[in-house]
Amino acid sequence: MDVLVCLKRVPLAGGTLILTPDSKDIETKHLGFGISPHEENAVEAGVQLVEQMGGTLTLLTLGPPDAEEQLRTQLAIGATRAILLETDGQEWDPQGTAAALVDAINAEETKFDLIIFGAESADSAGYQIHVRVAHALNRPIITNVKAMKIENGTLSCDRVVSAGREHYEAPLPAIITVRDGLNIPRYPSVPGRMQARKKPIDMKKMQAHVPKLEKLYLTVAPSKSTGAEILGKGVEAVPALVEILKKIGTI
Amino acid sequence: MILVLIDHDRGELDQLSLQALTAARKLGQEVEAIVVGKDGASLATIVGQYGAKILHVAAHADLTDYTPMASGRALKDLVEKLKPAAVLAAGSPRGNEQLAHLAAFLDLPMAAECFEISLSSSADSPHKVSRSRWAGNLIEDAHVYSQLLIATIVAFSTEPESAAGPAASIVEFAPSLTPSDTQVRVMSRDAGDTGGGVTLADAKVIIAGGRGVGGSAGFAKIEELANLLGGAVGCSRVVTSSGWRPHKEQVGQTGTKVAPDLYLAAGISGAMQHIAGMKNSKTIIVVNTDPEAPIFKYADYAIIGDLHQILPALTAAIREATREAKA
Ligand SMILES: Cc1cc2nc3c(=O)[nH]c(=O)nc-3n(C[C@H](O)[C@H](O)[C@H](O)COP(=O)(O)OP(=O)(O)OC[C@H]3O[C@@H](n4cnc5c(N)ncnc54)[C@H](O)[C@@H]3O)c2cc1C
Numbered sequence: 001m002d003v004l005v006c007l008k009r010v011p012l013a014g015g016t017l018i019l020t021p022d023s024k025d026i027e028t029k030h031l032g033f034g035i036s037p038h039e040e041n042a043v044e045a046g047v048q049l050v051e052q053m054g055g056t057l058t059l060l061t062l063g064p065p066d067a068e069e070q071l072r073t074q075l076a077i078g079a080t081r082a083i084l085l086e087t088d089g090q091e092w093d094p095q096g097t098a099a100a101l102v103d104a105i106n107a108e109e110t111k112f113d114l115i116i117f118g119a120e121s122a123d124s125a126g127y128q129i130h131v132r133v134a135h136a137l138n139r140p141i142i143t144n145v146k147a148m149k150i151e152n153g154t155l156s157c158d159r160v161v162s163a164g165r166e167h168y169e170a171p172l173p174a175i176i177t178v179r180d181g182l183n184i185p186r187y188p189s190v191p192g193r194m195q196a197r198k199k200p201i202d203m204k205k206m207q208a209h210v211p212k213l214e215k216l217y218l219t220v221a222p223s224k225s226t227g228a229e230i231l232g233k234g235v236e237a238v239p240a241l242v243e244i245l246k247k248i249g250t251i
Numbered sequence: 252m253i254l255v256l257i258d259h260d261r262g263e264l265d266q267l268s269l270q271a272l273t274a275a276r277k278l279g280q281e282v283e284a285i286v287v288g289k290d291g292a293s294l295a296t297i298v299g300q301y302g303a304k305i306l307h308v309a310a311h312a313d314l315t316d317y318t319p320m321a322s323g324r325a326l327k328d329l330v331e332k333l334k335p336a337a338v339l340a341a342g343s344p345r346g347n348e349q350l351a352h353l354a355a356f357l358d359l360p361m362a363a364e365c366f367e368i369s370l371s372s373s374a375d376s377p378h379k380v381s382r383s384r385w386a387g388n389l390i391e392d393a394h395v396y397s398q399l400l401i402a403t404i405v406a407f408s409t410e411p412e413s414a415a416g417p418a419a420s421i422v423e424f425a426p427s428l429t430p431s432d433t434q435v436r437v438m439s440r441d442a443g444d445t446g447g448g449v450t451l452a453d454a455k456v457i458i459a460g461g462r463g464v465g466g467s468a469g470f471a472k473i474e475e476l477a478n479l480l481g482g483a484v485g486c487s488r489v490v491t492s493s494g495w496r497p498h499k500e501q502v503g504q505t506g507t508k509v510a511p512d513l514y515l516a517a518g519i520s521g522a523m524q525h526i527a528g529m530k531n532s533k534t535i536i537v538v539n540t541d542p543e544a545p546i547f548k549y550a551d552y553a554i555i556g557d558l559h560q561i562l563p564a565l566t567a568a569i570r571e572a573t574r575e576a577k578a
Pocket residue numbers: 012013014036037122460461462463464486487488489490501502503504505506507517518519520521522523524525528538539540541544556557558559
């Protein structure tokens with residue numbers, strides 16, 4: 001079983017977002033970087049498949065040279081090797097990204113049985129790179145997977161919808177996109193981190209790309225919040241809260 | 252002409268599609284709609300009411316349930332025939348997926364999750380869109396270089412407005428499906444584990460805990476309060492990724508989006524990805540030791556303090572108050 005996971009380096013923004021002076025990006029001076037939760041689940045799924053069935057797990061990303069940091073972290077939880085398609089740091093549009101990933105996949109000797117994506121990227125959330133790759137590689141794609149198993153070369157997956165679960169099947173080789181909750185991603189161990197330092201990463205420099213979906217600038221969405229009325233500190237404030245619950249009809 | 256994909260589940264309308272129809276009308280052109288699968292033909296009345304003159308029905312023996320790549324093919328066939336200026340759909344998992352298949356078939360750009368669209372006025376200038384990033388916390392203004400604009404409309408950005416139109420006239424067509432188009436489709440479904448209790452999405456009251464709860468044992472206090480108020484337990488991602496609670500209880504961007512009458516967040520800092528899932532709650536109450544936590548900005552009422560003392564005291568006080576009320 002040879003598995004490929006595609007992931008994207010993104011800033012780990014949780015609180016207030018601050019933009020760069022040209023309003024083109026998030027100011028990342030004071031932020032760490034990571035990958036989307038969905039992609040953490042993708043890597044964990046890949047590690048589990050290789051643990052159960054043998055084979056290899058390859059990571060693929062298009063991003064700045066610093067994306068090596070994210071690849072090393074994910075190599076530390078059990079991937080075999082990684083491919084970094086180096087850009088100059090500008091974000092590529094979905095079509096350009098998909099085309100670059102497809103070229104890289106086609107250039108590999110390994111014919112991956114399963115390619116796993118996140119359902120959407122944490123920052124740009126275009127909901128499409130995986131579908132484009134599936135079309136270019138002529139493979140079936142099942143999206144938003146929350147449970148999966150492989151039996152006799154058939155992939156069966158569940159997608160959670162408001163009314164319950166939908167069940168899908170596809171023959172391998174195939175592509176899936178996974179969602180947070182598929183599994184609980186493990187943390188890298190100290191020995192894992194040591195080994196990861198020596199695992200191979202193939203670097204390839206990419207030529208600048210002309211986007212068809214061209215980001216002009218970003219703005220921070222206005223928040224309608226006014227701030228909370230502070231009822232007090234500690235248990236002394238509980239009676240005031242009970243009065244609120246009566247007022248809004250909860251009790 | 253603007254073509255809108257109306258999503259449905261075996262004939263049952265996806266309400267978000269009405270928002271897409273409303274957004275399409277604002278572009279000042281004729282609006283036509285498409286449903287994939289014969290079951291969708293039953294939607295001609297409502298689709299017409301919301302402003303589409305024609306409902307194109309992609310009919311095929313293999314199209315009996317959701318089949319995303321086939322939707323892409325049907326859209327492609329229709330786009331090539333009718334040459335619309337834009338194809339729109341709801342910014343839902345299904346809307347985004349089906350239009351992504353169309354965009355992949357045509358190798359054209361797609362702008363997902365748009366708040367606003369302005370179509371280009373000439374063939375060689377781009378379309379302009381404003382789209383959602385970071386779960387709606389950032390708005391991206393972008394140019395789309397393509398004659399045909401393919402875009403989805405971010406959920407709840409437009410109220411559906413009726414155009415009081417007559418039922419759309421139905422035009423059936425047979426999409427040119429290949430075997431690979433219908434390979435991936437819903438094979439079966441199950442209702443999921445409702446477990447008897449209130450589900451997160453339907454709950455009127457949600458008591459949610461975060462890292463501040465400290466572990467799975469600490470959630471007993473959250474559960475007790477939730478049970479007392481007939482509500483459900485929610486949690487942050489730190490909680491699910493630590494294995495303290497199941498993922499189905501996670502609220503937020505990658506969990507469930509909720510809008511209960513009361514959302515009580517205890518030991519949750521209020522990261523934007525959590526806020527994205529609960530900000531539409533009617534009343535938000537916060538219990539947190541740190542008055543600087545971002546969640547205070549989004550709350551209506553707050554108590555500063557240790558949830559391990561406050562929640563049991565609150566539970567006791569509510570029991571007392573309801574006993575008094577009964578007596
Ligand atoms: C793409 C993406 C998607 C994400 N999706 C989600 C999502 O769907 N849902 C989600 O929740 N997160 C999501 N996250 C993660 C999110 O960014 C935060 O990491 C997470 O929400 C933080 O959880 P928390 O508030 O429980 O923990 P923390 O941020 O650690 O906050 C803990 C809070 O508890 C308070 N506290 C500590 N002890 C006590 C006590 N005894 N009494 C009272 N208060 C106490 C602290 O003051 C602090 O405010 C996502 C992240 C990314 C990048």
